[in-house]
Amino acid sequence: MKKKGRRLKRYLGLRREAGIAWSGGIEHLLPGQISGWVVAKGVPLQEVRLLVGPHLIARAEINQARPDVCEKLGWQGTPGFSLKLPAELPPVDWQPAPRLLALSADGSQQLELGLISKPMQTASLFKALLQSDLLGLEGHVDGLLQGAIRGWASRRGQGRPAHVWLQAAGQDPWRLNCNQWRDGLQAMGLPERSGFHLDPKALPPGWGGLEVWCSFDQEGQFRLPQQERVVLPAGRAVGSGLVDAIQANASLTVRNNPPTQEWLTRMPEDLGHHWQALEQFRLYLDMIEQELEVRDNSQKLEPAPAPVKKSSNLPKWWPRLLRGGR
Incomplete structure (x- = not known):
C-alpha cells in the first residue's frame, strides 16, 4: 500500500515548496491559453498570474471544476484554471524567465507552476511561445x-x-x-x-x-x-486524389520508355506513385499545348473578313441639294 501511495503521489505531482504540500501544474500550454489545476493543503489558492520579471502578462481565477482531480485526491473544491493569453505584449525585459505563479488571496503564499508533462522545459517553452507570432491563437x-x-x-x-x-x-x-x-x-x-x-x-x-x-x-x-x-x-483512400483527378480529365498512359520503367521498378512504392502522377500531368499539359497551337495556326490561315461598308443615314435627296438641284 505504501508503494502504491508513493506512485500515486508521483503521478499527481505531489511536492513540497516553502513548507506547503501541494500538487498540480500546467496541463496545456497553448498560444491562446494556459490551463491546468493546483491544490495546496491548508492554503486556499485564489488566482494564477503569468509574469515576465515585474511585468504582469495575464491573470485568472482558480475556480474551475475538475472532478477527475478531486476524485483522485479526495479533494473538495474547484482547483482548475484557464488563463487567456493576449495577442500582443508590451515591451518587456526577457532576461528573467517567464513564470506562472499560484497565489493565495492575500498574496502571502506563492507557488510556481510548471508543465506536468515537461517540468524542466517550462521556462524555455514559455519564452518561445511569448516571443512568437503564434501568441493569442x-x-x-x-x-x-x-x-x-x-x-x-x-x-x-x-x-x-x-x-x-x-x-x-x-x-x-x-x-x-x-x-x-x-x-x-x-x-x-x-x-x-x-x-x-x-x-x-x-x-x-x-x-x-x-x-x-x-x-x-x-x-x-x-x-x-x-x-x-x-x-x-x-489503402488507396489516402493519396489517390491527384492521380484520380488527372485520369478523370485525360486517359493518358506513361510513355513506354524501358529505362524509365526499370527505374520505376527499383523505386519505393510512394516515389513511383508520385513520379507516375507527375508524368501523366506533364503529358496532359503537352496535349493541351498542342491543341492550343493547332487552334492558333488555324486562325492564322483563315482570311480576314472584308470590312463592312458603312451606310449613310442621310436622305437620298441630300446630294442633289448640295449640287444646286441639278
Whole structure:
C-alpha cells in the first residue's frame, strides 16, 4: 500500500515548496491559453498570474471544476484554471524567465507552476511561445467528420486567416489554411471563416493508416486540443486524389520508355506513385499545348473578313441639294 501511495503521489505531482504540500501544474500550454489545476493543503489558492520579471502578462481565477482531480485526491473544491493569453505584449525585459505563479488571496503564499508533462522545459517553452507570432491563437481539432479532417484556428481581431500544421509520425508536416466557414465561432468572438477541412485523399500515400494531430507551429510543440484520436483510413483512400483527378480529365498512359520503367521498378512504392502522377500531368499539359497551337495556326490561315461598308443615314435627296438641284 505504501508503494502504491508513493506512485500515486508521483503521478499527481505531489511536492513540497516553502513548507506547503501541494500538487498540480500546467496541463496545456497553448498560444491562446494556459490551463491546468493546483491544490495546496491548508492554503486556499485564489488566482494564477503569468509574469515576465515585474511585468504582469495575464491573470485568472482558480475556480474551475475538475472532478477527475478531486476524485483522485479526495479533494473538495474547484482547483482548475484557464488563463487567456493576449495577442500582443508590451515591451518587456526577457532576461528573467517567464513564470506562472499560484497565489493565495492575500498574496502571502506563492507557488510556481510548471508543465506536468515537461517540468524542466517550462521556462524555455514559455519564452518561445511569448516571443512568437503564434501568441493569442486559439483552435480545436473537431475530428474526422464527413470524410474530412475538420477543425478551426483563429485569434480575436486577426487581419488575415491563420494556418496550422497536420502532423503524423515519420511524415513532413502538412500546412492547413484556416479560411473555411465554421459554425459557432462568432459566439466566441472569432471570425466565422476560420475553419479548416482536408480530404485525406489529398495527402501522400504514406499517411494512410496513421494517427494524425494538428499543431499551431510547424515543429509540433504546441498542439491543438482534440477530444478523440484521429486515424486516417488505410489503402488507396489516402493519396489517390491527384492521380484520380488527372485520369478523370485525360486517359493518358506513361510513355513506354524501358529505362524509365526499370527505374520505376527499383523505386519505393510512394516515389513511383508520385513520379507516375507527375508524368501523366506533364503529358496532359503537352496535349493541351498542342491543341492550343493547332487552334492558333488555324486562325492564322483563315482570311480576314472584308470590312463592312458603312451606310449613310442621310436622305437620298441630300446630294442633289448640295449640287444646286441639278
